[in-house]
Amino acid sequence: MSLELRDIHKHFGPVRANDGISITVESGTLHGLLGENGAGKSTLMKVLSGFHSADSGEIVLDGKQVKLASPDDAIAAGIGMLHQDPLVFLPFSVIDNFVLGSPGAQRLDRRGAAAELSKLCERYGFTFDPHTPARLLTVGERQQLEIIRLLWLGARVLILDEPTTGISADQRAKLFVTLKALADEGMSVIFVSHKLEEVEALCQRVTVMTRGKVVGEVELPVPPEQLVEMMFGQMVEIQDRTEVALGRSHLALDSMRMASGLLSEDPISLDVKSGEVIGVAGMEGSGQDTFLRICCGMRTPAEGTVAIAGEDLTGQHYHEFLNADVKYLPAGRLEEGLIEGLTITEHFVLAGEDSNFFIDWGAARTRAEEQVDHYTIKGTEASTAESLSGGNQQRVLLAMLPPELTVLLMEHPTRGLDIESADWVWEQLLGRREGGTSIVFASADLDELLRYSDRILVFFSGRIIGELDAADTNVDEIGLLIGGRTSGGGA
């Protein structure tokens, strides 16, 4: 089914999320929609799937103008949307999720639906137990379920909004194979992403959006620099790091064991100097989170000691670590870092050291405005935490850090951020490093680990399997170690 969007306008209050967008998607193609966070991609796709109604503009399907006032209309017109966070009902079983919202007799025929489900699963190589509650599925599996549900409902245009966030590399590969197969069957697939390499790997055409407008449309492949330039206007320079002289010990672990009773675990001894950057690699859940939580005092090691700037703080309360200027920024920005419903001003007040009983809101707002300005946060001092995009949430978290830090521990500092924001984050972090702060960060992005770390620790099933000097290692070596293969070849 071919699809044409003509001059779509949509604004929320003063924000022009879509400002005259026109896009044409040919039937049987994989069409990329590329743009940084907040470029208006999601809004456009929500308009196309009937979730939002556009202020003005036309949507034309196979040459016929259609009116999509609700998701119902969109589904009836053959447009199916897979939302960034798959809209499944977590407590409901797979089969209930599959049938909910589908047409049919009032009496639910779960067995019949399960047969349909397994037929589709077979065709696309998925496996589902119809009775499993959806909350036990991985994000990737929830996507698969949504995709076959939309196909079952007769979708001829499939929209995927940032579908690779939060799924494993395996599932991503599988998703890409499925999408290519669907395009071969004549389906139009719109792939919304802020990740260049994914759009390049998957799509035949790409439309680039910035600030609510289309800035270009090209046939792929093109040199990546061209796409980056379309997205950001100029080339993003990877600058060389300035050398920082390492100073005294900031974080020292001595024969530390994370958990008792793990025989395979060698005790960890590590000395992180001031100005040093340690990268922590490994598959999700290989022990990195526990490691970081021990380093910041949120957990107590089973054995051994943790010392900050020469002082043994083993077993001390988390507040002692905070007093020693150790700070931890976890991956869950909105879950563990920021407080939903509170404004940026309120966050700064909470994070501040001011000990007065009453809050001077006037001064607090002024200070927050300065920070919003200084850290180029897209929002105002009165914006709530959840209204900010991921990149801007990270900016707020960094802005709230105290000026002097001994050790900064971070989990996925740039996850979900567009290139510009990610570079900005690292600019800040490297600045701190020059000020003498030691940085320990966990990341799944090997390039990030290699580019910014001095040393890299690789975790595998709860222990450190390798400690590498970032200057003389490469992606392949780290990749193999993450998979549990030491250089000897054995596991």
Place this chain on the structure above:
Amino acid sequence: MSGLFNAFVDMFDTATIASIVAGASALLFATMGETISEKAGVINLSVDGSMMLAALAGFVVAFETDTVWLGFPAAAAVGVAVALLIAFANIKLSLNQVAVGFVLFALCTELSRFLGNGYVGRPPVGVPAWGIPGLKSIPFLGPVMFDHNVVVYLAYLTVIATYLFMYRTRRGLELQGIGERPEAAHSRGIAVNKMRYLYTALGGALIGIGGAAFSLDVKLGWADRPTRNLGWIVLAIVIFGGWHPLRAAFGVLLFGALQAYAIKLVPEFPSLSQVLPSIPFPAMILVLVIVNWKALLKWLDRYPFLRAILRSDPPTAIGTRFEIN
């Protein structure tokens, strides 16, 4: 000690069990009503008040027309009106469901005292007894289940119908969906707010019928605030029931049974006469603690049907508004 033994024997006495079964009708209707409403995402916190006003409306209409059956639609209408107010205040006026519900509870309670003043002590009107021919002669089961009246039978049929509707029909699944994740329901083409009005009204009707069942069947006639606290018990049992109709019905019966037996024990332990009637409350909390035991729930993941009955997570979107922009 022999008294205690007798009290224990009494637990299995046909007449006692039959009275527990019959006495549950009002709570069963109201509990199903509240379960439906909350499952759709709307907390009707006014139950204690709307049940009371509905009980009055039911009695007054039945009394004035001398037709007991007319009392029920009147009571249902009161329940629907209050429920729709809550839905409207939340959906259209963006007001908090809990706050509006609580205010309506107080308003309805006071209104029922004021309007019912002239009806205190008037001769009661009651639903006539009607044993189901044939079934009522079955030993034990007959007198326990089938020798009551139409209202009692309907109460149990309502439980079964609510269960079948929620879990076996498309509409029922959609009802659960709008209370669980309204944006997902919306994306599947379900008119979330329209459905919320519908199910809040349906729930309100059942709450109203529960009120009428009380004044026209359980405890006949009108007195000052006859149903007081019953509505709060309904709210507690919905939670106890884990928003599942069958478990909620079980909760109603368990509550009735605990209450009946606690009262039976009073002559045995006269010094505890103040304490015993309140035993049902901590006992139900204890049961909640057990069914929320993590290890048990984990084990139950392997048995979806049991798990569905025993899970007690509230509908995720309960008490929240849904808005499309």
